[in-house]
Amino acid sequence: MEKVIVRLKKYSYPIIITSGLFNNLEVFKSLVCGDQVMIVTNDCISKLYLDILKTQLIKFGVKVDQIILPDGEKYKSLETLERVIYALLINNHGRDTVVIALGGGVIGDLAGFAASVYQRGIRFIQIPTTLLSQVDASIGGKTAVNHVLGKNMIGTFYQPSSVIIDIDCLKTLPEREFSAGLAEIIKYAIIFDSCFFNWLEDNLEELFLLKYKAISYCIRRCCELKSDVVVADEYERNDKRVLLNFGHTYGHAIEAYTGYDGSWLHGEAVSAGMMMAICSAIILKIFNKKDAVKVKKLLLRARLPIFGPKNMDKKDYLFYMMKDKKNISNKMRLVLPVSLGEAKIFSDITDDLILSSIQNCRSLFLF
């Protein structure tokens, strides 16, 4: 069992990384006998893990209710929030109840938002079941639902009382989702930690094989890196947290263009987006091409795309990037790497730079 403590100003909470979770009652020690919980999950994950989690909680003396939502990003909406609130009210959950999110980032973001607004905030436990949510979405306290006019436009900053990560859940995760998680992992290495980048180059196969030692170290390292950022910038007010958007400005354009239809997973779009950002950095002569090739090779080994959609024009990128909410007051800003293990924020990015990054990305890396 590995443990990372997120030490925020107001209070601290643990991220517990383990396997065989459902045999290990210790991890639930923030719950006490007599507590009431509402498990929020979806119809894919419920078939795999709901019964076993419920059995354990009931043994523990906890009163369990559940709400099973349909699977998919499109259900991360105000309408679904309303359903969760309804389930809490109709089952008489008071202000001392606990919401447990059992699922990937979609369930975590939605359930976290529900916990943050139900009677102005109740306790909340994350049990992330995808690699992406284990290393990213479940940490940092961002909750959200989507609006038809924009992704994650409605949400709160709300920290869980604990995050419980069971590596065993990854056994049932589709391979494409696993790779999408690897994209965020490689992102952390590029922007924060060159040693970790080297470690990933050496251990990628172990990760695909879900070897306990490798995968638990990898998840722990990501949790540490992300929680450092969150502690330094809980509410995304200074620039520390913005670094996490490396690859995301280009990536979001791909996701918006393809309409979030599942043809491009978030991690896949980030993977291609990181290559485009690296291309911008090369054009600006702030990043060297040898390291760019190392990144490209690692992404390919992680079975991730390094180019955006074939039919997407460079003007399409510009259109969607201008709309991205991180562009405060229409000034375009980009997070770019300056070496392996370090990134910086660059403002006053010109449209020309963006256009030529996209134009040159394919030719630069077709070798």
Place this chain on the structure above:
Amino acid sequence: MEKVIVRLKKYSYPIIITSGLFNNLEVFKSLVCGDQVMIVTNDCISKLYLDILKTQLIKFGVKVDQIILPDGEKYKSLETLERVIYALLINNHGRDTVVIALGGGVIGDLAGFAASVYQRGIRFIQIPTTLLSQVDASIGGKTAVNHVLGKNMIGTFYQPSSVIIDIDCLKTLPEREFSAGLAEIIKYAIIFDSCFFNWLEDNLEELFLLKYKAISYCIRRCCELKSDVVVADEYERNDKRVLLNFGHTYGHAIEAYTGYDGSWLHGEAVSAGMMMAICSAIILKIFNKKDAVKVKKLLLRARLPIFGPKNMDKKDYLFYMMKDKKNISNKMRLVLPVSLGEAKIFSDITDDLILSSIQNCRSLFLF
């Protein structure tokens, strides 16, 4: 101009009490030229104050958008929240925008909630236009919308960056709404400040006449009393803030029973509820009857009801009081006065006490 500073741990903000607001640009100094704002108001208030507010803001160099909602408690809902979010997105409001609530508690609660969740939180200015919202709803950072299964069930704790109170707005306020505000004012006096209670006895007519000196002192005193409580207990975690519920447990039962149809305003229900709570205190022999009569007389002079709805049975009270969300884990608690100027929380309140308080209230005070 009077000013109360709410000194929270993380930051402070001012409550400004003035008249002729719309001639006094100074009060907007938290805004700077070039800022973008979204005024949230309703179709009753917009006719009275929207144009003049907009004119001032535009003079100031601020870019103004507006959303005019239908008037009424029933629009304090997730559906209306969605409309506000839509207006913000369709008008390209970024994370640096400001929501201004222009209206009573309904608009303040809804707009505050919208500000707290739009892109995970944007700046928010309150311009409360009812007496109740000037002395209560606009202070303390509670935001909320209703759910069909319960009032204020969805919301956040989110502080405004300033509260701007213009006494002139009260000139157009219907008299019944004015009295409803007085109920909360009398509540503060009973639970916190016997001198203020005496002052109210001496100055009630001045208040009805909207004499500047009297009304601005009265509002300032209430803002001070409430903000002390909020500073001591921002998130309603200890018992300090619970004292503000004096009269509300009984009052909420009246509101729930009458179905929030406008036949009983919140302040009216609280007025009758305070008399019932006082009746409980008399039965428990913790409050003296002479002071009870003083309260009764002041409420009647404030043109407020001292009894609940005629057709409402004592069992109806019990039913709705058991459902009240402040009753953590089904233990009934009540805030009761122990003298004029001091109240305490009493737990383990029996059903019998409630029933006989209601039964005896009329006969006790029919003199």
